[in-house]
Amino acid sequence: MAAGRRGDVHSExxxxxxxxxxxxxxxxEQRVTSTSLAERLGVAPASVTNMLQxxxxxxxxxxxxxxxxxxRLSAAGRRRALEVVRHHRLIETFLYEVLDYPIEEVHEEAERLEHFISERFEERIAAKLGHPKIDPHGHSxxxxxGEMPRRESIVLAEVMGVGTYxxxxxxxxDAERLRQLEASGITVGARLEVRRGSAAEGYTVRVGRGLGDVEVSGETARxxxxxxGG
Ligand SMILES: [Zn+2]
Incomplete structure (x- = not known):
């Protein structure tokens, strides 16, 4: 969808x-509070209320x-949100795979471009990439x-005790966090052996066939x- 204005509000x-x-x-698809929206978007709660109305x-x-x-989203809102997410993730995949962007830079670029690409451009990217189902961060x-398959996974912070994942x-x-994780080998598809830890204390993991232990904070584990398995 082209960028522009609807009423007095930017479609972006x-x-x-x-x-x-x-x-x-x-x-x-639980209901979302305006407080959590305000936090996520970095805007004042009053502006959130105003916009939601x-x-x-x-x-x-x-x-x-x-x-x-x-x-919560109406059917039309959900359709629109999924379209933007599709744009975002296709752009990220394109930047990463075709233009060789570093993994930690694709998100910010996609945040800008996602609002402006045409349906034709979206289709061309998808075709060029062979209609990918997963973006470089592992997201569907x-x-x-407008369908997004659900996948059976848990956040690392839910893991209790030892195990292989x-x-x-x-x-x-968070670009900085992505860069650090990439440097530790914690990337999509990597095998993690959780050796000890919890969400409160953080985790000690062994990555792939690596010999050293890597520390993952509770915050990063979320x-x-x-x-x-694996
Ligand atoms: Zn992104």
């Missing part, structure tokens, strides 16, 4: 609200919003039809999704 900022509601609601009152409402119950790319995905939001 609408997109960011819809994406944040989608992401914070999780796979169960506008989105709920639009001719085609993009969200369902009740002041004390929080917000929604289909053209495979990294399914790593959050793309940004890594893993599947059992």
């Amino acid at each position: 900022s609408i997109d960011n609200y819809l994406k944040a509601v989608l992401s914070l609601g999780g796979p169960e 506008k989105l709920a009152a639009a001719e085609t409402p993009l969200v369902e919003y009740e002041r004390h119950k929080g917000v 790319i929604p289909t053209m039809e 495979v990294v399914e995905s790593v959050s793309d939001r 940004e890594i999704r893993v599947v059992v």
